[in-house]
Amino acid sequence: MCEKLKREYQLCEEIGRGRFGVVYRCISFVSGGSFACKSIDKRLLSDAVDRECVEKEPKILQQLSNHPNVLQLYQVFEDENYLHIITDLCSSPDLYHRLTTSPPLSETAAASILHSLASAIAHCHRNGIAHRDIKPDNILFDSRNKLKLADFGSAEWFNGTTMMSGVVGTPYYVAPEVLLGREYDEKVDVWSAGVVLYLMLSGFVPFYGETAGETFEAVVRGNLRFPTKVFRSVSVEAKDLLRKMICKDVSRRFSAEQILRHPWIINGGETRSMTDLT
Structure with a gap:
């Protein structure tokens, strides 16, 4: 010692x-x-x-x-x-533990967590850092229940003129461009955060298989579905944000800053349209 x-x-x-x-x-x-x-x-x-x-x-x-x-x-x-x-000491259960021991979260609870997570990711990106392993296990909470993004062992520096490479991340949450061996940018974190949001609202991940290989194939296909039995009660606004985060076309995928400006986040997960606020 x-x-x-x-x-x-x-x-x-x-x-x-x-x-x-x-x-x-x-x-x-x-x-x-x-x-x-x-x-x-x-x-x-x-x-x-x-x-x-x-x-x-x-x-x-x-x-x-x-x-x-x-x-x-x-x-x-x-x-x-x-x-x-x-x-920091994060003594409260992490998000993985919370999601495996309780039903799916309410939209207001999920929006609160995503707001804090997107704020952390946007801060990383403004500083030229991509986390590259966003998943519930790395989303911790301190004794005051404040979210803390942790485990930067896979993180990488980037700038506006260079892309990143290398297959890193966790099967269910990794973006398709990473698995395809392409160069990629910081929006891989937004895809992963979108998968976390999907999990918070449904209780399961959008892309999975019996093996890691099958899971990778499902991620690369990127066929985002909202099973009616589970998503019937999820708002149109939440599903709109999910489509913009879990988007295969990186040029159309939201940035972390855009997540923070989305009506569902601004309204705290309340399913009111913007016109209802005027």
């Missing part, structure tokens, strides 16, 4: 575990506040790609941490064998 870390924080119980390390709750000896400590065992990093992902995350978090819906980075400690990252 890093000596400087031990002098500044008391490590408590394990609260999470990943491929390369463990997340602990920790307490600052200075402030008495509770934080999360992500301890990564560098000896488990098998290749240059793994090392790049691990080293990139704190740099990206440092660039983005001034937004209320992005996980805040506080300190980084490193010794020969470990990298320790001190961040």
Whole structure:
């Protein structure tokens, strides 16, 4: 254990575990506040790609941490064998846990979550960063129930003149242009957020198969459907936003900023038309 870390924080119980390390709750000896400590065992990093992902995350978090819906980075400690990252403690269940233990969300609840998520994504994009792995597991909540976008291990920098490449992401949520091996832009995050919205409103993802390969084929087809049994009670406005986010034509797909200006988001998921507000 890093000596400087031990002098500044008391490590408590394990609260999470990943491929390369463990997340602990920790307490600052200075402030008495509770934080999360992500301890990564560098000896488990098998290749240059793994090392790049691990080293990139704190740099990206440092660039983005001034937004209320992005996980805040506080300190980084490193010794020969470990990298320790001190961040916000998100002690409430993540979105994945919420969606697997309860019925689909109401439109007002889903709109509130999407508003915070789109705000975080727009902040990333304004700073030239694409998350590239938007999914419920990476949408955390702190003790005040404030959404925090987390896990930037797959994130990448971009600018207006260069595109990104490489197949990254999670099968159900990844955009079709990624799977097709094409170069792509930051709107891959909007597709993934659209899949998250679809899941919040229905309880299942729009594209799936029995195997990863079948799921990829369904994503590439991108045939967006709204089964009547489930979507009968979902508003026209919500379905309109879903079509504009889960859109195969990237030139027509919404940006994160456009999501925030959509009537369904502005009205907080209420199914009133804009004319009803005048």
